[in-house]
Amino acid sequence: MSGLYGSLSIALSSLFASQEALETTANNVANATTPGFTRQRPVLVPRDPVLFGNLTMGTGVDLQKLESLRDPILELRLNQGTQDQGKLDASLGALQQIEAMFSGTDSGIGDAISKFFDSVQQLSTDPSNMALRQGLLTAAGNLASAFNNAATNLQTQRANLDLNVSQTVGQVNNLTQQIAAVNQQIASLENSHQDAGAFVDQRTNLIRQLSGLVDVQVIQTEQSIALTTSNGTPLVSGVNSFQLSTQIGTDGMQHIFAETGEITASLTGGKLAGLLETRDQKIPALLGNLDQLAAGLATALNTAHRSGFDLNGNPGTDLFVPPPAGGVGAATALAVNITDPTLVAASSDGSVGSNGNLAVLSAVHDQAVVAGEKPLDFFSQVVFQAGSDTANASSDLNASNLILQQLQDQRNSVSGVSLDEEAANMVRYQTAYQAAARVITTVNDLLDVAVNLGRY
Amino acid sequence: MRVNPNPMPDYLAALNVSREAEQEAMAEMSSGRRVNRPSDDPAASAILVDNHDRTTLTTRYLTSLGLLQSQWQTADSTLGSIETALTRALSLGVEGANGTLSDADRTAIVGELQGIQDQLLSLANTEFQGRYLFAGTNTSTVPFAKDAAQPSGIRYDGNSGVNTVEVGEGLQLAVNQPGSQLFTAAGKNMFQGMSDLIQAMQSNSGFDSAINSIRASFDYISAQRVFYGNTMNQAQAQSTYLNNAKLQLSQQENTLAGADVEAAASNLVNSENSINATLSAIGRFSQMNLFDFLK
Secondary structure, three states: OOHHHHHHHHHHHHHHHHHHHHHHHHHHHHOOOOOOOOOEEEEEEEOOOEEEOOEEEOOOEEEEEEEEOOOHHHHHHHHHHHHHHHHHHHHHHHHHHHHHHHOOOOOHHHHHHHHHHHHHHHHHOOOOOHHHHHHHHHHHHHHHHHHHHHHHHHHHHHHHHHHHHHHHHHHHHHHHHHHHHHHHHHHHHHHOOOOOHHHHHHHHHHHHHHHHHOOOEEEEOOOOEEEEOOOOOEEEEOOEEOOOEEEEOOOOOEEEEEOOEEOHHHOOOHHHHHHHHHHHHHHHHHHHHHHHHHHHHHHHHHHHHHOOEOOOOOEOOOOEOOOOOOOOOHHHHOOEOOOOHHHOOOEOOOOOOOOHHHHHHHHHHHOOOEOOEOHHHHHHHHHHHHHHHHHHHHHHHHHHHHHHHHHHHHHHHHHOOOHHHHHHHHHHHHHHHHHHHHHHHHHHHHHHHHHOOOOO | OOOOOOOHHHHHHHHHHHHHHHHHHHHHHHHOEOOOOHHHOHHHHHHHHHHHHHHHHHHHHHHHHHHHHHHHHHHHHHHHHHHHHHHHHHHHHHHHHOOOOOHHHHHHHHHHHHHHHHHHHHHHOOEEOOEEOOOOOOOOOOOEEEOOOOOOOEEEOOOOOOOEEEEEOOEEEEOOOOHHHHOOOOOOOHHHHHHHHHHHHHHOOOHHHHHHHHHHHHHHHHHHHHHHHHHHHHHHHHHHHHHHHHHHHHHHHHHHHEOOHHHHHHHHHHHHHHHHHHHHHHHHOOOOOHHHHOO
């Protein structure tokens, strides 16, 4: 037995442990509203006992470490959820701007096609009327500019997305650098057996942010963690980060490169994947459809127009500037070929009052001009596609938000700071401190008795 | 299980969802439309493209019919005037043929017949909105001109073109009848008849064949006039049909894109209720914790 001094040292260990535990509580309370903070709890362990004769005597308490309460599996699922959300959020934003072009039937390409055929019908009641002939040319001009505007809009969207891609790559690089730096901190703290909880929280937050941008996989290594994209391109390995870079490709768009080569097509999650999918698939597909429609319609109308005669009795020319071969860029380039209303080929026999060729032009309305479809049927499919792409992205995003919220809820139930709990802990540690202090007072009294033995 | 100590974000997310539903219902009620963007209902949006197109065309068919109606009426009443003139010529011819007239009387009649001839020429050159009605599709050239080289004294400068105008899906109506068919067909040439009659009146012989020739023209023009009557009846029926079709199209548009006001109103009330409920739940969420009770 170590006697009164032993008791003093045991009580002292309890004072220290209670103080440190109280500090932990204070820190938890202080960070109760800090986003991403993981609550800590003190791990108290009894000191190694000493053998005294045949008795094993305790020697006090030690605060072994502070434990952060986090569920690594949940954190991984949160990362996954954030990737899905980031991707859907980025594509929905772009898709909503695209579908706005097809909102309302009173404007846009569909309306311009209807109005063009309307002007043809109108002219057929009075084929030599100059105002009506001009009306047909104006309607043709509106048709061309409807296609031009839609194509320009889509290209502007694409350019904006492209700009966003290079900015996002910059953010990714910034985050991976920060994560590598935090890894360094964590490593040096853990090497000296100190608690790195705050840095781990910080790293978790950074990885969460990174997940919003790109598909990240977290690989736990013995000492630290490594981050890669889902196809294995390294982003961070321990204290090293690997930068991504962008280069303009042959399509005029930014392509993303890692040290191992191009990874543009292999990104599957996060904002980058959403941006790239919209930039490289959705918009080009839509543009391609508009090009096909513009080319098919212009070619059919040109053929019809050439089969007639103008007001001067001369054979009709092309109504629209012939679309480029293969149709690529047809929507952007669509333009009316004639400006003189006398050159509208309304007549089928060269006489000024004949409207025979207008029926030929009208018939294009019901001709299979593109992919076996009538012009407006094809266009309504384009509208349907734009609408359903947006609607799907929107409902997917809602679902993804719900999942993420659910996961956040679970994470908070494990890692969130509860003030009730902290208050109760505070009472516990306070009581423990008070009790230990009381022991010290008592030992002091006893020592006093021992020191003054024989004085009486 | 330990509960989430900070459920406030959940409440806020729930509030956000309810507010979104409220805004959607408000937008539907205030715009009167359920489909404002293609994503509101992609299938309906696709059908609306077709609906808009057919509405545009149907409206155009109706406008065309209105325009053609007045053209047909002008042509019809012109033919009516021609019939009246020919009737007068016939009765003058019959008068001359009974042999009791003096030379002076016949000369006077010749004068009247020449007046009728000029009247017929002018009627055959009737214009409608600056276009000659009976010139075939050669509408900018005066179709009938005096020409001494012709046996009838009148030359046709028009053509035999007939315009048709679409006034319904797949329904084409002929707009005009060429003057060559109406007035100068072989054996039914009214100008030839008139010129024969004038000659008969001058020579006091050959009345019968001249009268027969004019009568043949008269009968023929009467028969051809039926064309305009029939066409106008057909146009009338087509207008009725098109007005119905237009109504149906607008009903379809309304069904597809119009606001379901009852549903929108009930959505609005529901979302407002859930907003109020969420707000009062947040308001009642205990601000107290154990710290408040420790001394």
